[in-house]
Amino acid sequence: MYEQIARNKRRTILIVLGALIFAGGLGYLFGLLLNVGIAGLFVALAIVGALSYYSYAYGDRLVLRAARARPVSHEQEPRLHNIVEGLALAGGLPKPAVHVIPEQAPNAFATGRDPQHSSIAVTQGLLDKMNRVELEGVVAHEMSHIRDRDILLGTVVATLVGAVVLIAEFMLRWFWWGGGLGGRRGRDRDGGGQGFAILALVGLVLAIVTPFFAQIIKLAMSRRREYLADAEGALLTRYPPGLASALRKIAADTTPLRAANNATAHLWLSQPSRVPGEGNHWFENLFSTHPPIQERIRILEEM
């Protein structure tokens, strides 16, 4: 457990460093292309530095908002509150904030930077479809993520990746219009080509970037930590069949989860799918951050 905490902190720093180097390189490249020299490097470093701090300090709010999660009071959801409080006691942690996501797909995630600043969010579907022991199993799994600081790494990864995807899209659009105009102007002057070249380069970079980041998420959020959270969750409830039964219900459920996206997929209890049925599109497989659910159920049943 303590090794896992140290490992997660180390990985978070590595991810931020990686993002800094990557963005710095990209900024330098664009700086050269745009003839502003080394300024591009500094601008990119400043942006990623600010982003990293922001994702550390406010990433949980961002992730919660992206999932459209709403805080609920004890009066609104007494059962969920009681369970969260109980498992916080079992883990010797402060009680995390409790959120509900208005969606029918049964799923859950935890976010925050440390146990003192943590939140657990579950979907309405999970509350409707699970009984007490199943809900306990799910919350215990999330509580283990909080205790092991998986939430810090997961949240920083989600916000950094989300930001990179946003910036990439923004750049693509900007270069599309800017490059397009430049191309036209260029055509008037010397037949164009430079604008098109930049556009092609950006397209190429983006094509490389997306799978690259998917790979980073996969490496950082290794599937092992899901198994680990399952096992530690079972240790908290002392009742592995609870989570096993919950996972079986989740596996049988085909309601799509609209609030999830590729930047946050790794945070969820089970791989969220946005298309009805099994989300086996190659693009979703690329971002497959979770071990197969049947395997998790099998292991829990053998405990």
Place this chain on the structure above:
Amino acid sequence: MLVPWIILGILGLVLLYGIYVFNRLVRLRVRCENAWSQIDVQLRRRYDLIPNLVEAVKGYAGHERELFEEVARARSQAQAASGVRDQAQAENQLTAGIRRLIAVAENYPQLKASENFLALQEELTGTESRIAFARQFYNDQVQFLNTLIQTFPSRIVASLGRFRPREFFEIEEPARGPVSVQF
């Protein structure tokens, strides 16, 4: 020339180990006390719920006066109890009383279906599972502490620092598993 240095080095290592064990013992003792006060908070919450529960059942089964008195007695005994073992004994008695109260309530479908009673029952179930979880954490920490106090060589440091093993909090657990789930 070399021998004194080696002895000094070994002494230094022993001292470092002693400091490490001592700090760990202190940390575990604090954690045990903390965990115990968490149990206390949850037990108090249960005491607060009991008068409401008794009132709710009284409205339907006023003739069960003996049971109400017994529960009230068990409650004040539990509140007055001190020490881990006494507390556990008193809590077990109180739990038995609550069980009987609930069993009586089961005979009155109207009471059972009332929103007030359902909310009370959720609070009670929630509080009892919280007690169980707090107990689990407390007992885990006590086990760590006791193991450190009783095993060699940390045992020497523990006896020098007058650390005493703590008692486990042994109470009857609410039944776990699908059996306990009510709809």
